[in-house]
Amino acid sequence: MTDHNIGVDISKSHLGVFQLKDSMTKRFDNSVAGFRALARWLCNAQVARVVICPLGEGEPLQERRFAEAHGTRAKTNAVGSLMLALMGPAFNLEPQAPFTPQ
Numbered sequence: 001m002t003d004h005n006i007g008v009d010i011s012k013s014h015l016g017v018f019q020l021k022d023s024m025t026k027r028f029d030n031s032v033a034g035f036r037a038l039a040r041w042l043c044n045a046q047v048a049r050v051v052i053c054p055l056g057e058g059e060p061l062q063e064r065r066f067a068e069a070h071g072t073r074a075k076t077n078a079v080g081s082l083m084l085a086l087m088g089p090a091f092n093l094e095p096q097a098p099f100t101p102q
Helices: 032-042 061-069 077-090
Strands: 004-010 014-019 024-029 047-054
Touching: 004 077, 014 032, 014 077, 024 032, 024 077, 047 077, 061 077
Parallel strands: 004 047
Antiparallel strands: 004 014, 014 024
């Protein structure tokens, strides 16, 4: 199986998504319609992992240091989603169980 990794950089208005296998980037609205469009875009992909990072008061240190180690200081959704996709195999990140509300 191909180690197919997806990076998703989340902001208040949109999702920046990068598919490592195909080096494809795409942007979706951060809405129900956007999530559905993302699901359709990935529906036939054999995804190994999806690495996400929500935008908050400050970017997580691990992602920032990883990007700096790759020679970039720019923080855009495109760069962020690429770095997240690269972090999956680099750190051999394991999937978490899906969240189920009580």
